[in-house]
Amino acid sequence: MKRVIAALLLCALAVPAMAQDYAEVSLSDARQETQALALMDSIRCVVCQGQPISGSNADLAGDMRRLIRERIAQGDTPEQVRTMLISKYGDYVSFKPRVRPATLPLWIVPLLTLLGGGLLVARRLKRKGA
Structure with a gap:
């Protein structure tokens, strides 16, 4: 019985720790975060198809949001990031196709x-x- 309780306690402690791994971190520069959010609103979730990645719960959308923030933090312009995403996923990924x-x-x-x-x-x- 003690082992079962110990196992349940370990599982209960592990769940919050795992949830923190998937948390998204906003950019520290407010201007860059605004650019990233605007770009996320104009990129279509490849999994959800009709939803922007800014509002999608799909894992791929989360990966795309993190990628956008990383690239903008590294100094890329939103248009450069958009071009990279279009080259990777095709024209369909953009709500504003060229x-x-x-x-x-x-x-x-x-x-x-x-x-x-x-x-x-x-x-x-x-x-x-x-």
């Missing part, structure tokens, strides 16, 4: 859809008026 031939559909398809919908509505209204 305009280039590979991402043109991301920019053109919504505009064409809006234009097509407008034409359909205009046709329907024209038919009802005639």
